[in-house]
Amino acid sequence: MRLWQIALNSIRYRSLSSVLTAFSMSLGVALVVSVIVIHNVISDSFNRSAQGYDLIIGPKGSALEVVLSTVFYLKAPVGTVPREFLDELETGKYSNAVEHAIPVTIGHHYRMCPVIGTSQDFFTKLEFMGGKKYVFTEGRNFETDAHYEAVVGARAKIKGGLKLGDEFRPADLGDYSDAANDQEDHSPFKVVGFLGATGTPNDNAIFVNINGFYGMHDIPVPEDGTSGEDGTEEDEDHDHDFSAILVMTKQVSAGSKLTTEDLLSGNIPDAEQMNRMRPDLAAMALPALIDKTGDAQAVSPSKEITFLFDNMIGNVQVVLIMLAVLVIVVAGIGMMVSIYNTMNERRQEIAIMRALGARRTTVMAIILLESILLSLGGGILGVLIGHGLIGIINPWISAYTGIVVELWKFQWSELILIPGLVILASVTGYLPAVVAYKQDVASSLKP
Amino acid sequence: MLEIKNLKKSYAEPDGGELPILDIPAWKVESGEQVVVVGSSGCGKTTLLHITAGILRPTSGHVFIDGWDIPLLTEAERDVFRAKRIGYVFQTFNLLQAFSALQNVLIGMTFSGKHDKNRARHLLERVGLAHRLHHKPSQLSVGEQQRVSVARALANSPKLVLADEPTANVDVGNQQQVIDMLRETCKEENVALILVTHAPDVAGQFDRVDHLPEINLVLKQKTTHSHHK
Ligand SMILES: Nc1ncnc2c1ncn2[C@@H]1O[C@H](COP(=O)(O)OP(=O)(O)O)[C@@H](O)[C@H]1O
Ligand SMILES: [Mg+2]
Numbered sequence: 001m002r003l004w005q006i007a008l009n010s011i012r013y014r015s016l017s018s019v020l021t022a023f024s025m026s027l028g029v030a031l032v033v034s035v036i037v038i039h040n041v042i043s044d045s046f047n048r049s050a051q052g053y054d055l056i057i058g059p060k061g062s063a064l065e066v067v068l069s070t071v072f073y074l075k076a077p078v079g080t081v082p083r084e085f086l087d088e089l090e091t092g093k094y095s096n097a098v099e100h101a102i103p104v105t106i107g108h109h110y111r112m113c114p115v116i117g118t119s120q121d122f123f124t125k126l127e128f129m130g131g132k133k134y135v136f137t138e139g140r141n142f143e144t145d146a147h148y149e150a151v152v153g154a155r156a157k158i159k160g161g162l163k164l165g166d167e168f169r170p171a172d173l174g175d176y177s178d179a180a181n182d183q184e185d186h187s188p189f190k191v192v193g194f195l196g197a198t199g200t201p202n203d204n205a206i207f208v209n210i211n212g213f214y215g216m217h218d219i220p221v222p223e224d225g226t227s228g229e230d231g232t233e234e235d236e237d238h239d240h241d242f243s244a245i246l247v248m249t250k251q252v253s254a255g256s257k258l259t260t261e262d263l264l265s266g267n268i269p270d271a272e273q274m275n276r277m278r279p280d281l282a283a284m285a286l287p288a289l290i291d292k293t294g295d296a297q298a299v300s301p302s303k304e305i306t307f308l309f310d311n312m313i314g315n316v317q318v319v320l321i322m323l324a325v326l327v328i329v330v331a332g333i334g335m336m337v338s339i340y341n342t343m344n345e346r347r348q349e350i351a352i353m354r355a356l357g358a359r360r361t362t363v364m365a366i367i368l369l370e371s372i373l374l375s376l377g378g379g380i381l382g383v384l385i386g387h388g389l390i391g392i393i394n395p396w397i398s399a400y401t402g403i404v405v406e407l408w409k410f411q412w413s414e415l416i417l418i419p420g421l422v423i424l425a426s427v428t429g430y431l432p433a434v435v436a437y438k439q440d441v442a443s444s445l446k447p
Numbered sequence: 448m449l450e451i452k453n454l455k456k457s458y459a460e461p462d463g464g465e466l467p468i469l470d471i472p473a474w475k476v477e478s479g480e481q482v483v484v485v486g487s488s489g490c491g492k493t494t495l496l497h498i499t500a501g502i503l504r505p506t507s508g509h510v511f512i513d514g515w516d517i518p519l520l521t522e523a524e525r526d527v528f529r530a531k532r533i534g535y536v537f538q539t540f541n542l543l544q545a546f547s548a549l550q551n552v553l554i555g556m557t558f559s560g561k562h563d564k565n566r567a568r569h570l571l572e573r574v575g576l577a578h579r580l581h582h583k584p585s586q587l588s589v590g591e592q593q594r595v596s597v598a599r600a601l602a603n604s605p606k607l608v609l610a611d612e613p614t615a616n617v618d619v620g621n622q623q624q625v626i627d628m629l630r631e632t633c634k635e636e637n638v639a640l641i642l643v644t645h646a647p648d649v650a651g652q653f654d655r656v657d658h659l660p661e662i663n664l665v666l667k668q669k670t671t672h673s674h675h676k
Contacts, residue, residue: 001553001562006546013545348540355502355537356599357530357558359523442503445537446493 003362007369014342021335022378028328029382029421033414034389035320040411052126053100055247056299057081057089057290063297067304069106070244072201073114076107080241081296089247094289096275097282099250100125103242105213108170113156115170115206117213120144123151126246128198139164139193147212150189153205154197160206166191170208187212249283328424335374336428339367343435350436351444364437371429375421383414448478448639449499449607454508456494468494469505470664474657478606481630481640483650486659490666492643495659496609499641500533501525513606530559534600534608534638536629539616541596542584548595549580555602570598574628590621597629601636608633610642614649626652
């Protein structure tokens with residue numbers, strides 16, 4: 001028998017206390033694993049969901065709120081973007097910098113799914129996750145001329161319980177009554193296609209022809225904007241405005257490299273200059289130009305998401321990791337106490353091993369190994385529980401954010417648990433191991 | 448094989464004095480020899496065996512085994528020496544409760560570095576426990592447990608087996624079997640055996656019976672002293 005086999009045997013002999021100690025250790029590890037996995041996968045998804053466009057032309061105000069409403073559909077838009085911007089981006093003074101510009105109108109829902117008004121280009125011109133195309137698993141994209149057609153995301157299909165050919169009426173955000181879905185003051189939208197899963201918040205959404213939105217009674221109004229007596233006039237003005245415009249700018253094409261000179265000329269070009277500039281340089285100037293108009297702002301989704309992640313979710317994560325480490329340390333102390341408590345009943349056992357020729361250091365090593373094996377066992381269990389936990393909250397996260405966490409996606413950062421647990425186990429196993437080391441043989445062998 | 452010279456052992460008393468237990472000027476055991484040491488309870492039998500095995504250090508004197516003077520070795524050296532050359536059978540609680548009979552025999556081999564599963568099996572078969580290899584001590588009778596101890600004592604092919612009242616806790620019907628197993632296997636393996644007991648019927652079976660009060664001056668003086676009274 002090898003020393004680790006001896007240690008393993010002692011663990012099995014005290015199976016109840018071993019299982020309990022390992023289990024408490026596994027809970028801490030499960031917490032760490034969930035935090036690590038969710039961190040990596042969500043930060044991945046956060047970044048990847050924004051791909052497909054690199055600028056959002058949104059209403060003035062908080063850039064972060066523009067991203068939350070436009071990328072994640074998590075809140076109502078804070079305002080509108082004048083319709084003229086789309087023309088300027090597509091064919092007008094900004095067109096030199098723009099590859100695609102796609103309008104979206106946000107602020108309605110159907111059975112908890114956000115309903116987004118957009119153009120059919122959303123599915124043909126935008127890509128997600130860095131180069132993937134939208135796929136229709138059933139049906140087709142909506143026609144530009146068919147104002148009341150709708151395309152449904154993979155999760156929204158299930159949540160909304162929709163089939164091809166179904167008709168539905170979106171309701172205003174904030175009004176979740178059944179009546180809201182049944183109001184008959186505009187034509188219903190007809191489902192003509194279903195999208196394949198993308199792992200982005202779009203899975204959760206229903207997309208309708210943006211032209212159909214203008215036929216609807218209630219067009220989204222600014223959240224904190226003017227509503228009330230003079231609101232009607234305002235609404236008239238904004239009837240054909242958008243919540244945001246998604247812009248894919250022209251990228252640096254092969255062969256054309258930015259020069260330091262280009263980069264250092266900090267002046268904002270005017271529209272005239274824009275048209276004479278190289279497109280990729282024009283794209284760099286675009287945000288400043290939009291901001292200068294004072295009617296809208298250009299938001300870089302990846303910048304905002306990184307900010308959001310680092311400053312808010314990141315902090316929550318540090319707290320969670322600290323909590324998890326605390327749980328692990330407490331479990332480690334529990335393990336120490338549980339092994340220490342067995343030392344008395346093991347006086348005999350240790351004395352026999354010493355009489356058989358085991359050295360002091362050998363019995364010490366056996367106790368340390370026991371501690372290490374227990375925490376590694378708890379660690380493995382914890383990794384399984386952690387991933388299982390993610391599996392349980394997975395549908396919940398997906399339902400609310402549209403982010404699909406890949407359950408069994410093992411993160412390399414989880415490997416840090418191995419040396420971490422071995423160190424912890426050596427520290428907590430040290431006290432009982434020293435007791436074993438110091439034990440007198442002759443007196444323990446007396447009956 | 449074993450030669451004790453001027454061995455003295457005394458324990459420190461709580462009041463600071465010294466309580467002499469052993470004073471053995473000379474005592475010898477030849478290799479392969481079987482000796483029974485008889486003495487009443489508390490006369491120092493276990494202390495003598497502990498010193499011989501290197502578990503305890505004498506206050507002074509020499510214990511030669513195969514030319515090595517055991518008290519001169521460091522503790523770690525004595526541990527290795529014990530693992531390789533000495534088998535030990537205790538009165539009770541001989542076995543590790545967490546391990547099967549076979550594992551208990553193998554564990555002795557772990558500390559000496561000679562892992563030989565076949566030999567472990569063979570020894571257990573020899574003491575009549577072929578059908579009990581994977582039983583835990585709690586599933587064995589005391590007699591069977593002592594037979595496992597006998598097998599374990601011989602596992603590393605020692606030069607000397609020390610048995611400390613090995614049948615004191617065994618029921619009368621099974622005592623003889625344990626003694627027989629111990630004596631037979633030691634003979635087969637040509638291992639010297641020192642068995643201590645205070646039971647006359649066990650002692651009577653040995654060719655050589657040494658009475659501890661005869662070889663231990665501490666006890667001799669005490670008896671002389673009481674005679675004069
Ligand atoms: N650690 C010790 N400290 C003090 N006295 C001890 C210690 N160990 C044993 N003794 C004493 O030494 C004497 C011999 O003990 P022991 O060798 O166990 O006798 P036996 O095995 O013959 O019954 C006893 O009187 C006992 O009380
Ligand atoms: Mg004794």
